[in-house]
Every structure is written in C-alpha cells, then in structure tokens.
Amino acid sequence: MVDRADGDRRVPRGAATRQDGSPDMDVVAEAGDGHDAVELTRRHRPSVAVLDFRMPGPDGIEAAAQIRATVPDTHVIMLTTFGEDDYILRALGGGAAGFFIKSGEPEELIAGVRAVAEGAAYLSPKVAARVVAHLAATGAGAMAGRRAAARARADALTGRERDLLICLGSGLSNARIARRLHVVEGTVKAHVSAILAQPGVANRAAAAIVAHEAGLVPPA
Incomplete structure (x- = not known):
C-alpha cells in the first residue's frame, strides 16, 4: 500500500500510471500539503508514504517527522531535486527510509x-553520490574526518557485518540480503541491529551513507 503525498503533481501521477501494472501496490491517497499528508497517513496507515521536501504546509521533513512519531509502521520516502542536499541530510536524521530524484524514472520509484x-533503506544511487559529494564540498578536512569515522565504524564490525553493511549501502532488503549472503533473515536482522548500534548510525539510510563514505560501495 502506498500513500503518495507530493507537492509536484507530475511525479505521483506518473508513478501511479506505471504503478497500475504492479499488483502488489495500491495507491490509497494523494495529499496536496503536509497537513493532509499526515492526516491521510494516520487514516490509511499505508506501508509507505512518499513526500516532497518542498510540499506546502509543514514541509516534507516536518511531515515525515510527524508521520514517524504517530504512525511508526509507515516508512517514509522523500522526493528531491538537485540542490536540496541539506534537506537530505536533515531527513536522514529524521528517519526517512528512501530518497529519490524527481526527474528519475518512475520504475526506480516503484522499485x-x-x-x-x-524494510530496506533505499537511496537512489544518484542521491547517495550527491550526499557524499555535498559533504566533501563542506570542506576537505571535515570530509576526511567523516571518511575516517566511517572506516572506523566499518572496521569495528565483524566480517559478516561488514558484508551486510555493503548490502545496506546497495539498498537491499533483508530478504535480498539473506539470499545474497546465504543466511536466514533472522541472522540478517541480528547483524543489522549490531550495525545500527554503532554511534552515528541511527537507521538503515544512515548506514547506507556510512557504507559509501567508507568506500565500501562503488560510486554511482
């Protein structure tokens, strides 16, 4: 089930058109502003809510925070345009589980x-690359420190946990990680919990950024 709440109507309607052939998805509501997005999510309790950073009312970040606080079972995906990297970093801290470029292919959003x-964190490869590039632009010293911290976090993991961090950086779900690493999903969940226990790794999307900063995932 999907609740699409996007200020740019071209994006959700295009996605809905492509989504019509996806029997495992159901678009249950559209919202014109942040208040509607939060209210409709509370009413329908969808699996995923898609929000625009710049939607009217409370913006996407505030709406996402309200949704995560009141409907914790709903995962939030944010739609972004170029030049909104600061918003991405703020949304990462707010628990958003996915980030996509508005101009990207509808198939990518559906996937x-x-x-x-x-249950996966999904960063469009372009978004992940932009976040790392944006952080680098804040200063070579600061980025060097972030990379060193990311490598330290990765080095503190076991070999299997490190492999799983790479999978998180690639945006894989628990089921796909289990298949790739030839383990059961319960083992994947235990390793994910160990990774998220690291300081500065609050959620799977943040773990994906750590994987990129540590150089574990090839740049997009």
Whole structure:
C-alpha cells in the first residue's frame, strides 16, 4: 500500500500510471500539503508514504517527522531535486527510509517503494553520490574526518557485518540480503541491529551513507 503525498503533481501521477501494472501496490491517497499528508497517513496507515521536501504546509521533513512519531509502521520516502542536499541530510536524521530524484524514472520509484515496504533503506544511487559529494564540498578536512569515522565504524564490525553493511549501502532488503549472503533473515536482522548500534548510525539510510563514505560501495 502506498500513500503518495507530493507537492509536484507530475511525479505521483506518473508513478501511479506505471504503478497500475504492479499488483502488489495500491495507491490509497494523494495529499496536496503536509497537513493532509499526515492526516491521510494516520487514516490509511499505508506501508509507505512518499513526500516532497518542498510540499506546502509543514514541509516534507516536518511531515515525515510527524508521520514517524504517530504512525511508526509507515516508512517514509522523500522526493528531491538537485540542490536540496541539506534537506537530505536533515531527513536522514529524521528517519526517512528512501530518497529519490524527481526527474528519475518512475520504475526506480516503484522499485524503491517496494524495497522500503520490505524494510530496506533505499537511496537512489544518484542521491547517495550527491550526499557524499555535498559533504566533501563542506570542506576537505571535515570530509576526511567523516571518511575516517566511517572506516572506523566499518572496521569495528565483524566480517559478516561488514558484508551486510555493503548490502545496506546497495539498498537491499533483508530478504535480498539473506539470499545474497546465504543466511536466514533472522541472522540478517541480528547483524543489522549490531550495525545500527554503532554511534552515528541511527537507521538503515544512515548506514547506507556510512557504507559509501567508507568506500565500501562503488560510486554511482
């Protein structure tokens, strides 16, 4: 089930058109502003809510925070345009599970919605690359420190946990990680919990950024 709440109507309607052939998805509501997005999410309790950073009313970040606080079982995906990297970093801290470029292919959004609904964090490869590049632009010293911290976090993991961090950086769900690493999903969940226990790794999306900063995932 998907609740699409996007200020740019071209994006959700295009996604809905492509989504019509996806029997495992159901678009249950559309909202014109942040208040509607929060209210409709509370009413329908969808698996995934898709929000625009710049939606009217409370913006996407505030709406996402309200949704995560009141409907914790709903995962939030944020739609972004180029030049909104600061918003992405703020939304990462707010628990958003996915980030997509508005101008991207609808198929990518559908694939991301499906992955996030399964419990994965999904960063469009372009978004992940932009976040790391944006952090680098804040200063070579600061980025060097972030990379060193990311490598330290990765080095503190066991070999299997490190492999799983790479999978998180690639946006894989628990089920796909289990298949790739030839383990059961319970083992994946235990390793994910160990990774998220690291300081500064609050959620799967943040773990994905750590994987990129540590150089574990090839740049997009």
